[in-house]
Amino acid sequence: MIETKAPARRSAPWVIAVPLLLVLMLAVCWCGLWFYAAAHAEREIEAWMAREKLVGREWGCGERRLTGFPFRFELICTAPTLLTRGGDPLRITAASAHLVAQVWSPNHIIAEFAAPMQIEDTATGKLYRASWSLLQMSAIGDMSGNPHRISLSADQISADLLPGAGAAPVPAFTAKHFEAHARRAPAAGGPEGIDYAVGLVDGDTPALAQAGGSGPINLTVQGTVTALTDLRPMPVAERIRAWAQEGGKFRLDRFQLTTPKAALSASGAVSVDPQGRLNGTVNLGFSGVDELLKNLARSGVIAPELAPVIGALALAGKSGDVAGRQGTTFALTLKDGTLQLGKFPVGIIPPLF
Incomplete structure (x- = not known):
């Protein structure tokens, strides 16, 4: 008696195609959600800056970019500035600022600032310059932008008074480490x-x-x-x-x-x-x-x-x-x-x- 082998069963194409299609659909949806959230973040940044200006704090960037796709939001600000009005008028500038938030925790922001920073009292004309090896900030807030906790940490700090054109900087302060924390009680x-x-x-x-x-x-x-x-x-x-x-x-x-x-x-x-x-x-x-x-x-x-x-x-x-x-x-x-x-x-x- 001659035995015949049954033909090998071929996998149905949909067994491979369906999971692949689901992955592609998920990737497309994730891309759409990221870019939608990024556009929303840009609008929120503009609205926040407008609110800050009304209360006497005017923020600015020489150039601003929002990147970090696919799992983070990264705001890169070159030549950040802050002008204050209403109390002691100040003009503060830094080299750059880099802010990062994870997609799943957008209300927790970690920022790093590059030296040097200049602080000018626009009423008296006094000008100070500060530098550091590392300056970081961490902030946690609600979805409306109200902070709940803020931390600031800096290493190897130095600050000088800049008397004027042609004059040597006058050392004012140095420190190995500084940190400050605040949270709502x-x-x-x-x-x-x-x-x-x-x-x-x-x-x-x-x-x-x-x-x-x-x-x-x-x-x-x-x-x-x-x-x-x-x-x-x-x-x-x-x-x-x-x-x-x-x-x-x-x-x-x-x-x-x-x-x-x-x-x-x-x-x-x-x-x-x-x-x-x-x-x-x-x-x-x-x-x-x-x-x-x-x-x-x-x-x-x-x-x-x-x-x-x-x-x-x-x-x-x-x-x-x-x-x-x-x-x-x-x-x-x-x-x-x-x-x-x-x-x-x-x-x-x-x-x-």
């Missing part, structure tokens, strides 16, 4: 707050050396400020007045400033009444600052009256820890602008507006 029966944190590593300034001090300076600041909703450029006195009218409070959870020979620490909470007077409590600590304060007063960096006042307060304080060093600590009360040590007035702070 939930309201607890009062105005919404902003948690803030600032850090400085190995900062230095010629002004400190001229005053007889020595660097580097290290700084840590943390706390919360409430009712800081109006961020339009405006004079400082006007901003404090608006903040006071909203019932704002400034809480300092941690302040530590150290140099090789001196240290300062502070904590507390203050507010401003409708007359511009400070109210609240402040805990201060000093270590090794006597000679530094005298030198700062002699060089005109601080008011001559301030050094003896702090010296007198130190005598009335008690021994304690100041940023990890042995120093003097004391508690102060601010009542209607009067500075009190216990129940005894030791000074008056003029109204802030």
Whole structure:
């Protein structure tokens, strides 16, 4: 008996064609969605810049491009500029800015800025130039553009004052690292707050050396400020007045400033009444600052009256820890602008507006 083999079964063409067609359709849809979202992002950028201009901040780019297809949005801005009006008028320019957001998280933006940056006070004509090895910013907001969290980090910073044509730059400040963070804090029966944190590593300034001090300076600041909703450029006195009218409070959870020979620490909470007077409590600590304060007063960096006042307060304080060093600590009360040590007035702070 002769056996015959059944013919091999041939795969139906649609078994291969259908998945391939689905992949192609998905790719076409993804392309369409990306370009639609990119066009929408361009419109949102224009609308945001228009809103910013109305409140006194005018942003610009020498050239602006939106790229990043297929999984990111990348905004490349050459020669970015910022003009502020309403407070201290400033003109800020940088070499370039590169902003990136992932398609699945468009409200989380990471930006990198290229040095140098120039900051010009258009009212006085003073011009500063800053440079760094790395300057990055991270921002998370809602889909309407309102920020919820912002972080800024910079390494190897230097800043110079540019006196004018033909004159050599005057060194103003250097630091190994700087960072600043801010985030919205939930309201607890009062105005919404902003948690803030600032850090400085190995900062230095010629002004400190001229005053007889020595660097580097290290700084840590943390706390919360409430009712800081109006961020339009405006004079400082006007901003404090608006903040006071909203019932704002400034809480300092941690302040530590150290140099090789001196240290300062502070904590507390203050507010401003409708007359511009400070109210609240402040805990201060000093270590090794006597000679530094005298030198700062002699060089005109601080008011001559301030050094003896702090010296007198130190005598009335008690021994304690100041940023990890042995120093003097004391508690102060601010009542209607009067500075009190216990129940005894030791000074008056003029109204802030």
